[in-house]
Amino acid sequence: METDSRLHVCITDADHARWEVPRDVIPRPALQDVLVEPTAKHAALPSSHTLSSASSDLTFTIHTAPFRFTVTRRSTGDVLFDTSATLVFKDRYLEVTSSLPAGRSSLYGLGEHTKRTFRLQHNDSFTLWNEDLGRSDQLDLNLYGSHPFYMDVRSPGGAAHGVLLLNSNGMDIHYGGSSITYKVIGGVLDFYFFAGPSPLAVVDQYTQFIGRPAPMPYWSFGYHQCRYGYKNVEALEDVVAGYAKAKIPLEAMWTDIDYMDGYQDFTLDPVNYPAKRLRPFVDRLHSNGQKYVVILDPEVKRSATPDEKDVFLQWNGSTLVGEVWPGEVYFPDFMSPRGAEYWERKISEFRRTIPVDGLWCDMNEPANFRDMPTLNALDDPPYRINNAGVHRDINNHSVPVSATHYNGVSEYDAHNLFGFLEARATHDGLLRDTKRRPFVLSRSTFVGSGRYAAHWTGDNDARWDEMRHSINTILSFGLFGIPMIGSDICGFTGNSSQELCSRWIQLGAFYPFMRGHSEKKTIRREFYLWESTARSARKSFGTRYRLLPYFYTLMYEAHTTGAPMVRPLFFSYPHDANTYGVDRQFLFGPGLLVSPVMEPGATTVDAYFPAGRWFSLYDYSLAVATRTGKRVTLPALADAANVHVAGGSILPTQQPALTTSRARQTEFRLLVALAENGTAKGELFLDDGESPEMGGARSKWTLVRFSCDKESKGGITMRSHVVHNTYAPSRKLAIGKVVFMGLQSPATPKVYVNGVQLKAAGIMYRRNGVLTVSGLSLVVGEKFEINVVMSH
Known part of the structure; x- marks a missing residue:
């Protein structure tokens, strides 16, 4: 019982050391005591043994005939976790099943996947293995991050608790409605239970353990513009001018891999992005209160880099050679102190030339375009997880799991940590070089990544269902302790219609991280190009910039308590079971209810209002008053999402402007x-x-x-x-x-x-x-x- 609200249950091998998530990834005390070792030398064990505390609502009981454990809520007697069904512990295969009360449990979390709904559905399966899938619009497949954490909200009453399996190995998780099953290919069974009982208390307890979300700089709450395919500095200048002429806020310009010389990190294309042109452009952004952010991929071109020991991943007796955008590459070993120092030094050297304000870590699952041969048994585990939905080889599109990190750690064990470790080194490098609050955006994440980075939902498609799915992912990452998250507005791939883009702008104005980003094969979609999107951007971004003091105050709350900025309705109304399945609306903090248009041609929006008074954010009128909660048909506003202020709220605001620095002066x-x-x-x-x-x-x-x-x-x-x-x-x-x-x-x-x-x-x-x-x-x-x- 580590705290009054946190119970730690670890099943490991008493005689042989096994891989565990390193303590510098999730700082925590080492296991000091084992409650019971169910081995032959304990033949006289009682049939059960209970651990409880008068100050905790969690009770743990271990049973010996058959061996299993249960976790219950002492105040109600409700069983939260019960391993009676299955418990297997082998070398590279662990399996455990917990029964759940059918019809009473609503589960949320487990990711990263694009899901149809925020609430998990019966017979949902989740593979946790960080994968460069290429497209995040493919439903139910494992994507860039691994978060083996879920929240269980029980009805009636809405008491919530959280469950974390702290394990970085690949796994399949199956939710059957009346049970949840884990099938893991390594490590230990290292469970943490968080008592709640409110949803906000669960994320508070969870982030207290995994680490509080990093504070984000004020400027990062403005609008960010990017496109893969801005060919030169002149293209960037034209975009900045276009936003200014249209009077649409623009906080930061971003550049994809176009700026690099041969796609090499920390270089500049000498023809299209020479320092003599790019540096004055960045200086002008800064003088106007705007920022500049560039992409980094976690690989270094082989021909341009000395082969240094303890700096790069090793494989088969030498430095691992893979293939990504620059051709043959080495992969930095961010687990190694020398590898992290190398990365931080390169960031500092690059910023001497171009003083970027933030860094964007992409392809850090890590991606690898080269097929690698099977080297040893690690490359072919006895249980094949459902990688990419087709039980694909775990080496697929990545470095081989037989590669080794610092101190001989295998990629088999550490694969899901790669993006976390790169984000940490990038965060530390920016902090050391700028002495200011870092802004890091990372595609690949793990438990605790929110301490260092923001996240976006990856390579989404310009489709209505993709816009709807973005809400589910953003709500999930709020549970994972990564509140600064958004989705590429109007989609990354595919050609967006004006209507879809306009509606996505209205939704995206209430993403914590608000960025437009598109692929070079698509039609241009900067918001000033179409009058309809320009109107939506001026109206919706104007509302957002007016609310910046409220948003930033919520960032402080997230940093100190873990509370997500965007949150599901049941966070404020856990006693109302009608809120448990709502995922086309969301709360921004406790005070704003956002009900966006999510269908083409819609003239109305079907919205659910929990009990209370709800006022229109736009004219301040009392729109809905209900004692029990009710569904309301709202008009689909032309240029903005429906937003209502919860009765009982006081919101601080300022006046809108084209940059956050100017808005802060009002x-x-x-x-x-x-x-x-x-x-x-x-x-x-x-x-x-x-x-x-x-x-x-x-x-x-x-x-x-x-x-x-x-x-x-x-x-x-x-x-x-x-x-x-x-x-x-x-x-x-x-x-x-x-x-x-x-x-x-x-x-x-x-x-x-x-x-x-x-x-x-x-x-x-x-x-x-x-x-x-x-x-x-x-x-x-x-x-x-x-x-x-x-x-x-």
């Missing part, structure tokens, strides 16, 4: 959506947006909590409570306007600010219950009180 406003009982709450986190530490002792930051309460005479009082304030005092930041939604008064209320009545000129009250209080100069970081006295 006045603050507060949107106060009152619950039926007249209460609301929210908070605002501020810092410089780039210090390595977010909310720590070595950085300057401000956190203000806002609350609203109903007074006995029918009025309301809103207060600010300053939790911490070392950033705001020198910035002259002020709240200029507060909008109250959901008031009930026959006439214009009276408003008092810190005890002084506000003049009528600063008050506007509408019959739909919206009160706007403007002309304020409330200093952020100082206490204030606003009293609204109702007229009768």
Whole structure:
């Protein structure tokens, strides 16, 4: 029982060392004690042995006839995990089955796969083996990351718990509805159980163990533009100019492998991307408050690199030679201290020429275009996982699993860690070189990758179903502790229609990571090229940039508690079983419900509203009020997704601009959506947006909590409570306007600010219950009180 909410159950070989996920990947204490060793020397074991703690809701019981273990919730007696059905422990094959209460369990997680639904379906199967599949639009196949973690929400009541099998070997997982089965080709059975009981508590406990999500720089919440096929610097300049002319926000330009000399990392094409042209372009971006990001693939051209020991993967007695974009390549061994140091040094050297602001790690499963011969038994395990949906060889499109890392670790064991280790080295290299908060985007991920990197859903296709599926993947990665995630808006492959692209922009404005990226064989789709997409981008991105203070505050919450920014409805409404299957809508934080258009030609949107009051984000009117939750048919807005503010929320906002730095210079406003009982709450986190530490002792930051309460005479009082304030005092930041939604008064209320009545000129009250209080100069970081006295 490692904490009051975390139970660790490990089954290993008492006599022989076996591969485990390294402790520098997931820092954790070594196993000190074994509760019971069920071997012949313990012939007198009791039929069962129970481990429990008065302070924990988890109880563990080991049984000896037959050998099995169970995990139960002490407060309810509910069985959470029960291995009665199957338990096999062999050299390169482990199998365990846990029974589940049919009809009461709703499971989420296990990835990375593109799935039709967010909630796992009966007879779903998951292969966890990081694979360069080429296209992420293929359903149910193993993709770039491995996350053997699921959340189980039990009905009735909505009590949730989490289960992690901490194992980096290849595996198949089958969910049968009344059971879940793991078939693993190595390592140990290393289970962690997280008690919850709320969904938010589960991710808090899970990320406390695997590591909190890395803080992302403020600029990374702006819009990013990329295309594989920008042939030269002039093409980049034209795109930047096009966005500026159309008055569409553009935060960062990205460059795919086009910029490289012969597709070699850390080089520049001397003709199309010479430093003498690229460096001034990047300098101009920086002077305009914009950023520049480039791609890196985790391979080094063989002919351009010395063959250094402990720097690259080894195979069959020499450095492994594979084939990727540059031709014959070596693969850095990021498990080796020298390999990581080599990578970090190359990043620093490259930034002397082009001071990139972030790095994009692609192809890091790792991909390999060369078919490699079978070398030993590792290349052909006794159980063949369902790789790529056809039981494909585990060496397929990757380095051979018989290759070795530092200290003789086999790729067989460490394969799924490669992307994690590259992202860590890239993060550390940027941090060391810039002394600022790194931004790293990684395609391949593992448990704990969120400590170092953001993620995107990979090479998606320009199809309506792909847009819908993106929500499922984004929700899943929120559970995995990687909240900064998005999908290529309008699709990477295939030709998008104007309607699809416009609707995808409206959805993508509420991805935590918002990027457009397309393949060079497709039609151009920069958002200014079509008037319909330009209108959607101006409207939807304007809304997003207005909400940046709220989004960034949620990043702070994610970094400190693991709470995902985009989350399923049941996170806030676990008692409402109707929310368990909702995956065409989502919450952004607790305060916003997003209901995008997901079908071609749609004129309406079918949306579910949980119990409470819901206000339109666009006109502040009370749109839905329900005590039990209900389905509502909404109009399909032309240029934006339907977005509603949850009653009981206070959202900080600023004014939109074409860059985040300019938006940050505008006045603050507060949107106060009152619950039926007249209460609301929210908070605002501020810092410089780039210090390595977010909310720590070595950085300057401000956190203000806002609350609203109903007074006995029918009025309301809103207060600010300053939790911490070392950033705001020198910035002259002020709240200029507060909008109250959901008031009930026959006439214009009276408003008092810190005890002084506000003049009528600063008050506007509408019959739909919206009160706007403007002309304020409330200093952020100082206490204030606003009293609204109702007229009768």
